[in-house]
Amino acid sequence: MKKAVIAGGVLALGAAWTGAAWYSGKMAEALLRESLEQDNAQAKALGESTGFSIVTELISLERGVFSLKTRFRMQISILGEETREIEFVEQADHGPFPFRRLAAGDFRPAMAAGRYELQETPKVAAWFAATQDVTPLKGTFRVSYDKKREGTYEFAPMTFVKDGATMTFSGMTAYGSLEHDTKASEFSGQFDSLTLDQTPKTNGLTGMALQGAAFTLRRKPGKNNILLSDQKLAFKKLAMTYAAQPPISVQETSVALNLIETDSGLDLKTTLDLGMINAWKQDVAAARLAMDLKNLDADALSAFGFINLLVYVRAWQGGGVGGLPVFSSNDLAELAISFDQLLMGSAHVSLTPLQLRSAAGVSNVNLDMELLKQEAAAPGSAGLARLRKLHAQFELSQAGTLELLVFWGRFLGLPPDQTRELVRPKVEAVVALGTAMGVLKIENDTIRSSVSVTGEQVDVNGIKMPLNQFLQWIGAGAGNGKN
Template identity: 20%
Template structure:
């Protein structure tokens, strides 16, 4: 038999096998797709706490050999009684090697690869002119990886100062890796998620100006470890801009690094709380943190051309019952190896206040002079008050708590002075806007 005949026979056999596998995984892909829709709808229920009712409905799937066409509607109802229907068109490429991944040289087997576009209704085209696009691979474990992107979207939201404000997001890209909606905890998603956003703008009524975050980057990783949820995340905004009238200021670069380790069931209950009653939500949050939990703000910093100020808050909590607390000292007992650390840079704070003073006509002319005076007063009161120590760049505060024992800047605080020391510390930090 000629070598060419053997080669053609092998290709033919592989072709038949791939076609059969695609047909089989086409059925499996349908099952995974339906499962994904059901899990998504369960998570959308949580939006009711914001008085939004959202649901995926009218799912229609037409299966072919190598791919299936899917359409559905995202039905959204607002607190004002308005109803919107976002239309979706998906192309579901069947595994084990979907054709769209094959053309990209991606040969790892998956159940399906999903290309999706969700478009706004005509009444919202001005708010969302381009569709939300996504390209996701669904694995045999029901995890999915890929990305979603949205060039522009804006919508109205309530303004705490009264009236409405407009939220505007530009160039959103969301990358997912091994992302999974958990069966045991329907409101919890695990895996890695990375976010990039060119800008997030909050446009207030004209006289109130606007605020925007530019160059946003965020990375998050969530995992289930037995009956615990462990989640870490960082957030960076390269610029924080505020505009008011003809004035526009740059407050600098904002960064945050977080870690959370909590009971999975209680966290799932908290995320699934649909009430918009603040008392109900606070109760669910209280139940979450009254069991063994960790909440670490490893770093929260603001950096500008003159320097960097930083805050860290590390809370390690044992299980406790707040009903048994009688005084401030009782609240410290559940805390193990916890700390609050603040480092304020004098030049950084002066530059920050100089920028803020430029927004007000009364302080614009002497913005820098006033900033220096205010910061000098803060630093003096902080060190004279005994809750802060001087450093070569400004001041620092370090409060350490371990099972009721308290240290302030390395000095043990007697039990009878703990409440007074904490009160003075909170008062002092509060006077500096913290």
């Protein structure tokens, strides 16, 4: 009797599992088709505005009771170039407890989970050759019952050789997720090294090595369809070699951008920590920048985001001198309008600080500025007429400034002694003129200056005057400096 009860329970459990797996597979297929339709609609709109799009085509789908096998083709299109195609195969197990995830020790319920791999086709033959026939890209994915998608990306180590240049990549691991309802997303990854070596030339870059790179990008929709974001990029070391100059290296560096939403608008916080630059076997300088833009206009920020995307697309297309991106007159006009739009609200800009550190001294620039609101943007509209308040403080090391200018001259190919002879009298002349005018104060090695603007009044180191008089004063000083 007990055996019959147990057997009946096992059969009931098996039937329930089979039914749940079949239903989960049906849900997974419906979600897959829905997601493809939405993604391709967005890709079409993007292509119409920028000439760049990624469209995904479902080639085949085989759904069983416990598993789902699909094959995709992604078409990457750039205006004026041949469309590039790559294909993937996904093998998924249905929920509520996908077999592959159970085998991996993951007991969380899921609609589907599995693995995917890039397929070898003539279009990606060079990629497979670079990895010595190891699958260049593969990973895992998981779809929960609340339709959240998450997965891993595994890029294999690879080496490309072309036209005398060799690029070696250590491979990369990455993670991505997307919430179905909130559209919040995350993408992060890291890799050990990326190196580039090319045939020596009479001048120019011959090699580059990037070590210990990592990135994180988190996004979520805010009001007015603005994507709020938290981004960070960091590396441990960047080294560059040149044909006619000594190598230059940059130590541990990071940059972070955080776009947040407040009651008064949008705030963009930017932090850059540039590690010590080393050249000619000596430390040159390190830098730190902390900038905060407050009360930004949401519509303008969206337009500016479009411009950023346009820059990437034009950079991919290349075609300019030295492979630099080419922008049409319409591109440049839209960039100018968008920048002015960006500051249309009662924007508040703070720079606390911009700092340069060297063995010779430390220089700091602090800036706090408020702009008046304007109703419409026009090229050049973000000028002095929009200034509500400004306060700036400068603390510059004379020795540090001189050494940075000497370094720049050496980088341009001038001998260090000759560069110092050229630069030193010019720096001393500017300091002497600024001191005579009252714009600058000298304390030991440090050049100090404080400037405040409120409406039409200016205060320079305690000297007060109307704004127009200040501009004339500075103009006269600049003329004397040229003479």
